Amino acid sequence: MVKCNPNYGKLAAGYLFPEIGRRVKAFTTGNPGVKVMRLGVGDTTQPLEPSIVKAMHAAVDGLSREDTYSGYGDEQGNAALRAAIAAWYGERGVTVEGGEVFVSDGAKCDSANIASIFASDSVVAVQDPAYPVYVDSNVIAGRTASFKDGRYEGLVYLPCTEENGFVPSPPSGKVDLIYLCSPNNPTGAVATREQLAEFVEYARANGAVIIFDAAYSFFITDSSLPRSIYEIPGAAECAIELSSFSKFAGFTGVRLGWSVVPKALKGDGCGDGGLNALWNRRQCTMFNGASNVAQAGGLAALSPEGREECGKTIEYYMENARVIREGLSSLGFKAYGGVNAPFAWVKTPGVGSWEFFDKLLNECRVVCTPGAGFGPCGEGFVRFSAFGRRENVQAAVASIRENLKL
Amino acid sequence: MVKCNPNYGKLAAGYLFPEIGRRVKAFTTGNPGVKVMRLGVGDTTQPLEPSIVKAMHAAVDGLSREDTYSGYGDEQGNAALRAAIAAWYGERGVTVEGGEVFVSDGAKCDSANIASIFASDSVVAVQDPAYPVYVDSNVIAGRTASFKDGRYEGLVYLPCTEENGFVPSPPSGKVDLIYLCSPNNPTGAVATREQLAEFVEYARANGAVIIFDAAYSFFITDSSLPRSIYEIPGAAECAIELSSFSKFAGFTGVRLGWSVVPKALKGDGCGDGGLNALWNRRQCTMFNGASNVAQAGGLAALSPEGREECGKTIEYYMENARVIREGLSSLGFKAYGGVNAPFAWVKTPGVGSWEFFDKLLNECRVVCTPGAGFGPCGEGFVRFSAFGRRENVQAAVASIRENLKL
Numbered sequence: 001m002v003k004c005n006p007n008y009g010k011l012a013a014g015y016l017f018p019e020i021g022r023r024v025k026a027f028t029t030g031n032p033g034v035k036v037m038r039l040g041v042g043d044t045t046q047p048l049e050p051s052i053v054k055a056m057h058a059a060v061d062g063l064s065r066e067d068t069y070s071g072y073g074d075e076q077g078n079a080a081l082r083a084a085i086a087a088w089y090g091e092r093g094v095t096v097e098g099g100e101v102f103v104s105d106g107a108k109c110d111s112a113n114i115a116s117i118f119a120s121d122s123v124v125a126v127q128d129p130a131y132p133v134y135v136d137s138n139v140i141a142g143r144t145a146s147f148k149d150g151r152y153e154g155l156v157y158l159p160c161t162e163e164n165g166f167v168p169s170p171p172s173g174k175v176d177l178i179y180l181c182s183p184n185n186p187t188g189a190v191a192t193r194e195q196l197a198e199f200v201e202y203a204r205a206n207g208a209v210i211i212f213d214a215a216y217s218f219f220i221t222d223s224s225l226p227r228s229i230y231e232i233p234g235a236a237e238c239a240i241e242l243s244s245f246s247k248f249a250g251f252t253g254v255r256l257g258w259s260v261v262p263k264a265l266k267g268d269g270c271g272d273g274g275l276n277a278l279w280n281r282r283q284c285t286m287f288n289g290a291s292n293v294a295q296a297g298g299l300a301a302l303s304p305e306g307r308e309e310c311g312k313t314i315e316y317y318m319e320n321a322r323v324i325r326e327g328l329s330s331l332g333f334k335a336y337g338g339v340n341a342p343f344a345w346v347k348t349p350g351v352g353s354w355e356f357f358d359k360l361l362n363e364c365r366v367v368c369t370p371g372a373g374f375g376p377c378g379e380g381f382v383r384f385s386a387f388g389r390r391e392n393v394q395a396a397v398a399s400i401r402e403n404l405k406l
Numbered sequence: 407m408v409k410c411n412p413n414y415g416k417l418a419a420g421y422l423f424p425e426i427g428r429r430v431k432a433f434t435t436g437n438p439g440v441k442v443m444r445l446g447v448g449d450t451t452q453p454l455e456p457s458i459v460k461a462m463h464a465a466v467d468g469l470s471r472e473d474t475y476s477g478y479g480d481e482q483g484n485a486a487l488r489a490a491i492a493a494w495y496g497e498r499g500v501t502v503e504g505g506e507v508f509v510s511d512g513a514k515c516d517s518a519n520i521a522s523i524f525a526s527d528s529v530v531a532v533q534d535p536a537y538p539v540y541v542d543s544n545v546i547a548g549r550t551a552s553f554k555d556g557r558y559e560g561l562v563y564l565p566c567t568e569e570n571g572f573v574p575s576p577p578s579g580k581v582d583l584i585y586l587c588s589p590n591n592p593t594g595a596v597a598t599r600e601q602l603a604e605f606v607e608y609a610r611a612n613g614a615v616i617i618f619d620a621a622y623s624f625f626i627t628d629s630s631l632p633r634s635i636y637e638i639p640g641a642a643e644c645a646i647e648l649s650s651f652s653k654f655a656g657f658t659g660v661r662l663g664w665s666v667v668p669k670a671l672k673g674d675g676c677g678d679g680g681l682n683a684l685w686n687r688r689q690c691t692m693f694n695g696a697s698n699v700a701q702a703g704g705l706a707a708l709s710p711e712g713r714e715e716c717g718k719t720i721e722y723y724m725e726n727a728r729v730i731r732e733g734l735s736s737l738g739f740k741a742y743g744g745v746n747a748p749f750a751w752v753k754t755p756g757v758g759s760w761e762f763f764d765k766l767l768n769e770c771r772v773v774c775t776p777g778a779g780f781g782p783c784g785e786g787f788v789r790f791s792a793f794g795r796r797e798n799v800q801a802a803v804a805s806i807r808e809n810l811k812l
Contacts, residue, residue: 001613002582003525004676008684018690043477053470056699057463063660064459071449071658071793105511105661105697112692116546119409136691140522176408207407252477253698254469255511270410278414284424285542286518291511291697292659293462387477 007140012147016132016373017041020357027361037396039324040367042185042342042385044250045392046316048297049309052249055300059293073289076280077103077258081295084302085258094230100262100276102283103298105290107215107244107257112137113286114211114240114259115177117278118267122176125156127168129186129374129381131213134179150376159377160187166336166345167191170202178203180229181213183220186374186383187345188337190225196232203238209265209275210239215257218248218314220340236262240275245294247342247387249301249310256294317342320393321386327397328384331404342386345371349406353382364399413546418553422538422779423447426763433767443802445730446773448591448748448791450656451798452722454703455715458655461706465699479695482686483509483664487701490708491664500636506668506682508689509704511696513621513650513663518543519692520617520646520665521583523684524673528582531562533574535592535780535787537619540585556782565783566593572742572751573597576608584609586635587619589626592780592789593751594743596631602638609644615671615681616645621663624654624720626746642668646681651700653748653793655707655716662700723748726799727792733803734790737810748792751777755812759788770805 020040028036048056062068076082082098089096104110111133115122124138135155138144145153156175158168166189171178180199182191191199203210212229220227229235241260245251265275273280300306321338328335328346338344346368348356353370360366360382369385371378386393426446434442454462468474482488488504495502510516517539521528530544541561544550551559562581564574572595577584586605588597597605609616618635626633635641647666651657671681679686696704706712731744734752744750752774754762759776766772766788775791777784792799 001672001674002615003528004673004681004684005523005525006675008523008687009675009677011687041478045475045477047472047475048466048469050470053466056466056469060454060459060462060466060699063454063462063656064456066453066795069451069453069656071451071656072447073659106694108694109692117411117414119411120548122409133691140688140691142526209408250469250475250477253479253695255694255697266407267410268407269412269415271415275410278410281414281417282546285539285546286515288512288514288661289659291661291700293466293699294697389472 005140007142010139010144010146010152011136016369019373020367020369023358023361024367034365036361036365036367037392037399038367039384039388039393039396040369042247042387044247044252044387045389046250046313048250049301049306049313051303051305051309052297052300056293056297059296063292070292073292073295075284075287075289077101077290078295081299084299088302089228089230092228092231094228096230096260097263100260102259102261102279103290103295104257104259104287105255106246107213107242108133110242110257110259111213113282114242114279115141115143117275117282118177118209123156123174125158125171125175125178127180127184128157128159128376129371129378130179131181131185132374135375157375157377160184160189161377165189167195170199174206175208177209177211179211179213183216183341185216186343186369186371186378188339188341188343190220190340193224193226193232196226196229200229200232200235200238204234208238212239212241214241215244216247216341217243218310219318219342221318222340225340236264238265240265245298245301248314249298249306250313251294251297254294254297256290256298316390317386320388320390323393323397324384324386328400331401338386344384344386346382346384348380348382353379356382359404360400363405364396364403366396366399411546413548416545416550416552416558417542422775425779426773426775429764429767430773440771442767442771442773443798443805444773445790445794445799445802446775448653448793450653450658450793451795452656452719454656455707455712455719457709457711457715458703458706462699462703465702469698476698479698479701481690481693481695483507483696484701487705490705494708495634495636498634498637500634502636502666503669506666508665508667508685509696509701510663510665510693511661512652513619513648514539516648516663516665517619519688520648520685521547521549523681523688524583524615529562529580531564531577531581531584533566533586533590534563534782535566535777535784536585537587537591538780541781563781563783566590566595567783571595573601576605580612581614583615583617585617585619589622589747591622592749592775592777592784594747594749596626596746599630599632599638602632602635606635606638606641606644610640614644618645618647620647621650622653622747623649624716625724625748627724628746631746636666642670644671646671651704651707654720655704655712656719657700657703660700660703662696662704722796723792726794726796729799729803730790730792734806737807744792750790750792752788752790754786754788759785762788765810766806769811770802770809772802772805
């Protein structure tokens with residue numbers, strides 16, 4: 001019989017969000033007609049902006065006519081979109097060329113695939129808690145040993161705790177790859193310029209590469225906080241950045257993201273083209289470009305009109321974040337994040353995070369995300385997502401106020 | 407310095423199509439204003455069908471309104487589309503459940519990713535010539551040794567020659583994975599029921615898994631030829647099928663495909679859920695679903711109206727295939743395929759396939775695809791794609807007739 005990839009057997013449990021889905025389904029099946037308020041999965045709820053809708057309709061119309069139909073696009077994304085993304089970096093004072101931008105069908109895929117250009121024995125560091133895809137993709141790739149006492153052996157965990165404000169220091173030992181996410185999913189913490197500079201310094205000193213997930217950077221309003229790791233001098237020589245249209249433009253279902261792999265980024269054994277050429281080869285071989293309709297929408301999202309429209313929706317979500325953060329704080333919870341990030345990270349009152357998840361679901365009909373699902377240091381916390389309809393968010397906070405039995 | 411995945415260094419050359427792109431670009435740069443006729447890349451040229459366009463517009467409109475907006479879909483694809491694909495198999499007399507269908511952003515990605523659920527020391531067999539993604543993805547995954555005398559050591563090649571009608575017999579030794587493509591890219595050969603049954607018998611006897619690429623099955627008009635490997639009894643216990651909306655519905659740029667992983671398909675070390683559960687876990691962890699707008703279009707393509715419309719476009723392309731096949735035959739070339747497949751496979755007149763590619767480009771301004779780019783047994787052949795505008799195809803054949811110096 002054919003042998004399966006044995007690394008799948010190491011995965012500790014079902015992927016977090018399907019597990020939440022199963023529990024919610026069990027609740028709704030057992031309580032027919034009861035409405036559940038979902039603040040769990042960070043899924044957008046506000047409609048696409050008018051300028052984006054217009055561009056997507058135009059793209060579909062273009063495909064409907066002989067003279068404007070187009071088939072395969074470049075695997076790396078269409079040149080105008082790559083240039084627009086590069087220009088967005090230019091506004092931050094950062095030089096990124098279009099040829100360093102790779103358009104994809106979303107940051108989840110890029111997060112999962114990016115490590116495949118590195119050696120299989122690379123030592124990987126992740127923030128704890130972290131987006132599960134960073135961990136699981138490396139487990140599947142065989143970069144860890146077995147799961148033991150809540151952690152994968154062979155993986156370096158960087159604890160994010162109340163004490164360090166949920167932003168860790170660089171590893172004490174030598175690692176090859178470091179996944180950093182800022183604004184952070186799940187904690188909502190945002191790394192300062194100084195904190196990122198420490199990581200850049202570490203990476204350059206140790207020949208490590210930072211995989212910087214900036215999918216939530218559009219939610220930063222404090223102008224002193226970096227929105228791209230390339231705002232830190234030297235980062236182009238040690239960092240890959242991933243980003244997404246999912247959250248800032250409502251593309252969770254439309255699917256569009258990008259990675260930046262600077263040409264200055266070198267690696268042992270990848271030749272003169274460096275990691276940029278290697279990722280280009282990976283994408284050309286194993287990917288066929290993002291949907292042309294999605295790319296047309298993405299280009300509109302980055303236009304001045306699109307950005308203004310998206311900015312209002314971001315404000316809407318951030319007001320939700322305020323409602324959650326302040327509402328829970330007023331009930332005596334310790335609530336973190338939710339200021340320059342669309343997630344609030346809330347300390348559970350003396351119970352485990354899955355237990356608190358079940359309490360909130362059963363007593364209050366509110367779905368959150370158990371912090372333990374993001375790593376052992378997430379135990380004792382739950383994540384609330386600010387993506388949602390205002391009335392739903394307000395009703396959820398009110399229901400917690402009225403129904404939670406503490 | 408960080409170590410790169412050393413397997414990239416084994417890849418013999420740039421991915422075939424970018425190499426063709428480079429040569430064509432060099433020609434057009436050197437010959438400004440000269441129009442090139444492209445019969446190389448199998449890229450669709452006919453506009454999307456009206457019912458598909460209507461469905462995609464409706465999907466975009468749905469995303470523009472609060473009450474109909476949707477975010478993340480299921481990683482496996484939306485249930486209605488999975489059911490419609492399953493129903494398509496039902497019409498062939500084959501039982502496939504919706505839960506066995508995984509919607510993706512295209513068969514290229516599925517082709518490249520599917521092997522990742524198998525052990526890294528799996529022995530892989532490919533047809534020679536073959537779609538380069540099957541080979542390159544396994545090279546990158548480390549399942550081969552180095553490239554030597556035109557072949558990767560460790561890979562089992564199944565020669566497709568004039569003698570066997572370009573459909574090989576099963577391997578003589580034991581392998582774990584067999585990539586089969588029928589209708590074949592690049593040769594245009596279609597395996598008969600009996601030929602596929604031999605592979606199914608081999609796979610069941612040897613505990614191997616067939617990865618059956620059926621991306622061109624909609625081009626089969628001869629009803630005696632199988633359009634799915636599941637038409638062969640026992641195939642559900644030994645075969646994964648990949649397919650695509652790219653060619654039959656013009657989705658090369660829209661991006662939509664699917665894989666079928668039967669629940670009856672078991673593997674060593676993947677537990678009771680079998681390979682279906684393993685691929686489900688892979689997709690949930692590393693993929694976030696195909697674009698919702700593309701999926702809406704795909705559902706329309708499978709509707710009775712959509713199928714009728716797509717059927718006419720398929721006829722259009724197949725008339726192109728006839729023009730190419732008969733045109734080249736009348737010039738004395740040996741032309742294969744192009745009957746139940748959108749590719750003609752043409753024997754080059756005593757020159758190598760890249761040499762003939764260059765001759766056709768420089769003398770006739772026609773772009774084909776060198777057979778050698780698909781594997782050593784492709785040497786001495788070139789592939790012509792039937793995707794194109796009729797007038798372009800006719801002009802290409804006329805130009806070959808007038809300008810080729812033999």
